[in-house]
Amino acid sequence: MSFILGVTLASVVFFIWSAISWMVLPWQRGVFREFHDEEAMTRILKEQAPGSGIYGLPAEPKYPAGATKEQRDAIDRTAMARLQQGPVVFAVVSRGSFGTFPRLLAVAFVGNVVVSLLFGWMLAQTAGLGYGQRVAFLVAASVAAGIACRVPDWNWHKFPVNHTLVNIASLAIGWLLSGLVLAWFVPGRP
Numbered sequence: 290m291s292f293i294l295g296v297t298l299a300s301v302v303f304f305i306w307s308a309i310s311w312m313v314l315p316w317q318r319g320v321f322r323e324f325h326d327e328e329a330m331t332r333i334l335k336e337q338a339p340g341s342g343i344y345g346l347p348a349e350p351k352y353p354a355g356a357t358k359e360q361r362d363a364i365d366r367t368a369m370a371r372l373q374q375g376p377v378v379f380a381v382v383s384r385g386s387f388g389t390f391p392r393l394l395a396v397a398f399v400g401n402v403v404v405s406l407l408f409g410w411m412l413a414q415t416a417g418l419g420y421g422q423r424v425a426f427l428v429a430a431s432v433a434a435g436i437a438c439r440v441p442d443w444n445w446h447k448f449p450v451n452h453t454l455v456n457i458a459s460l461a462i463g464w465l466l467s468g469l470v471l472a473w474f475v476p477g478r479p
Contacts, residue, residue: 295474296409299467300401306463307397317459320452338382346378347371379446408464408471415477423477427468428461435460 311317324330338344350368352361387393408427415426435457442448 291474292409292413295471296402296405298474299405299409299471300398302470303401303405303463303467304398306466307401307459310459310463316455320449320455334382338380338384341382341384344378344380344382346376346380377447379448405467405471408468409475412471412475412477416479418477420472423472423475424465424468427471428465431460431464431468432457 347368350364352364356364408430411430412423412427415423418426439448439453439456443450443453
């Protein structure tokens, strides 16, 4: 019962922190840039992005069936030259609406519960750690998760450094706060 209560309360704390991080603090929204002409971009995306999905510019190289190694190498060199020349774009395009706010909040909360369950399970596997050490364990796990998720986006897809750092910091702060709760209710092994 203590485990379930801890997971539930930690999920609520993280949910509240996320709301503060996104809606009160300027750092999450502050990393977003605006297009000069949103209407023009909307027209271009409707024309050039035929369906919802992830788009890249330049596009992934395409090799004709039966291409020789030399032909594939030439295609790769052309693709690399386009990557070096720029612009490089990684875009998530959704042809539908953003969705209802209550549904988005519910999905976010369920995600928080799943992570709290996993972190609670991880915490229950530890042995001989004091309260502060259990909290530090969760913060370190959240930073590791943030690095594992956000650094590849920065490296491969050119997400801005400030976006990467803000998201990792937000996770660390959120799990510091949530970890204070979860570590209180979920002891490790003696």
